[in-house]
Structure formats: C-alpha cells, structure tokens
Amino acid sequence: xAGVSQSPSNKVTEKGKDVExxxxxxxxxxxxxxxxxxxxxxxxxxxxxxxxxxxxKSGLPSDRFSAERTGGSVSTLTIQRTQQEDSAxxxxxxxxxxxxxxxQFFGPGTRLTVL
Amino acid sequence: KQEVTQIPAALSVPEGENLVLNCSxxxxxxxxxxxxxxxxxxxxxxxxxxxxxxxxxxSGRLNASLDKSSGRSTLYIAASQPGDSATYxxxxxxxxxxxxRLYFGRGTQLTVxx
Numbered sequence: 426x427a428g429v430s431q432s433p434s435n436k437v438t439e440k441g442k443d444v445e446x447x448x449x450x451x452x453x454x455x456x457x458x459x460x461x462x463x464x465x466x467x468x469x470x471x472x473x474x475x476x477x478x479x480x481x482k483s484g485l486p487s488d489r490f491s492a493e494r495t496g497g498s499v500s501t502l503t504i505q506r507t508q509q510e511d512s513a514x515x516x517x518x519x520x521x522x523x524x525x526x527x528x529q530f531f532g533p534g535t536r537l538t539v540l
Numbered sequence: 541k542q543e544v545t546q547i548p549a550a551l552s553v554p555e556g557e558n559l560v561l562n563c564s565x566x567x568x569x570x571x572x573x574x575x576x577x578x579x580x581x582x583x584x585x586x587x588x589x590x591x592x593x594x595x596x597x598x599s600g601r602l603n604a605s606l607d608k609s610s611g612r613s614t615l616y617i618a619a620s621q622p623g624d625s626a627t628y629x630x631x632x633x634x635x636x637x638x639x640x641r642l643y644f645g646r647g648t649q650l651t652v653x654x
Contacts, residue, residue: 429583431583456640458640458641458642460642460644466646467544467644467645467646467647468629468631468642468644469644470641470642470643473640473641475640481641484641516583516584518584518642520640527640528572528574528586528589529574529586529640529642530586531576531583531584531585531586532583533582533583534582534583536581
C-alpha cells in the first residue's frame with residue numbers, strides 16, 4: 426500500500442517569505458507527527474496530532490511555525506517569515522494509533538532551503 | 541529530558557563482517573525503541589521495533605536487543621553487504637505527556653566496502 430507522502434520534495438525560498446509543507450499520512454493512521462532534521466543535528470520533534478484531540482505543539486521552535494490537520498488526514502506545516510536557520514529537512518510520520526507503543530512510518534521529507 | 545546517544549558516530553568495514561551498533565538512553569522508562577535506516581537524501585525506513593517488555597527482535601540479518609534497566613540497545617548486522625551502507629538511527633518513545641513522540645540519537649554512519 427501507499428506510504429507517507431510529502432510535498433514538495435525540495436523547496437527553496439527567500440528569507441522572509443512564508444512556506445507550506447504538506448504531508449499525506451498512510452490511510453487509516455490516526456496519529457501524525459512532524460520532525461525536523463537540521464544539518465549536523467539529530468531529528469527533533471515539532472508537533473503531534475492524534476485523532477480529534479488538541480495537537481501537542483510543544484516542539485514548535487517559535488510562533489512562526491504552525492500546523493493543521495484537516496479531516497483527520499492531510500497535514501500542512503506552515504512557516505511564516507522564514508529565516509536561514511529554518512533550513513532543514515522536514516519529516517512527517519504517521520502511526521496507526523497515538524499510543525507510545527505504535528510504530529511510526531516516515532515520509533521522504535521536504536528539504537527546505539532559505540536563502 | 542530523554543537523551544539518546546549512538547556510538548560510534550561512523551563505522552567503515554569490509555563486506556562480510558558482522559558488526560554492532562550501540563544506542564544508549566538516559567530515561568529507562570521507555571515504551572519502545574525503534575531502529576531506523578536513512579539513505580542519503582531520503583526519509584527513514586523502520587527496521588525493527590522493540591516494545592519495552594521485549595528483549596530482542598530479529599529481521600533477516602538484523603537483530604536488535606534491548607536492556608531497558610541499563611538504558612542500552614544494540615543493533616547487530618550479520619554478514620554486512622555494501623547495500624547496508626546508510627545512517628542508522630535509534631529512537632525511543634516515552635509515555636505520559638510525551639505520548640508517541642520519538643527521541644532520536646544522531647545516528648551511526650555505516651560504510652560497507654566491497
């Protein structure tokens with residue numbers, strides 16, 4: 426079956442512009458996660474959605490970052506007024522349920538470059 | 541805060557060798573531990589998932605063990621092949637308020653040369 430998909434695969438933008446990154450989770454997966462992988466850094470958690478519950482936004486680095494999940498499926502991560510330090514690979518993952526015991530499946534990522 | 545450390549950071553071996561990658565974590569109250577593989581410019585591929593109640597998991601030439609009390613996991617790769625070259629990442633999940641969030645190590649970059 427289809428895995429997690431993300432678009433675009435690459436995004437180059439100018440400092441100060443807004444960007445939107447999209448994630449399509451595996452069909453039937455109720456939990457969705459966003460992570461960021463910066464050069465020389467490990468993966469860091471950004472935000473987590475589970476069903477209709479309020480998202481866990483505790484990993485978002487600043488108020489320029491926001492995310493939504495429509496209809497319990499597709500998610501969009503928005504970065505406003507991008508800065509050069511936002512350059513990273515943004516990875517989306519989904520899992521069948523939201524419990525900590527569930528296996529997470531990752532998409533290919535979106536590589537964001539802020540000039 | 542959960543800290544995950546992976547040793548070594550890089551490893552280069554000839555084809556056919558058996559090798560061990562190490563992962564340690566500071567908070568032993570984990571729900572599970574996952575090993576992932578990441579190829580250059582690609583996303584993460586899940587290799588093995590070990591629940592906290594388990595001691596090991598096997599898939600083909602891969603075997604992962606978990607010693608929760610000591611905060612350690614190892615990934616054993618038997619008869620390594622050039623196609624195994626990739627970065628291997630270890631991640632743990634906790635319960636409580638962090639739910640399914642994964643805490644990652646920085647990875648071990650493996651090169652297997654023919």
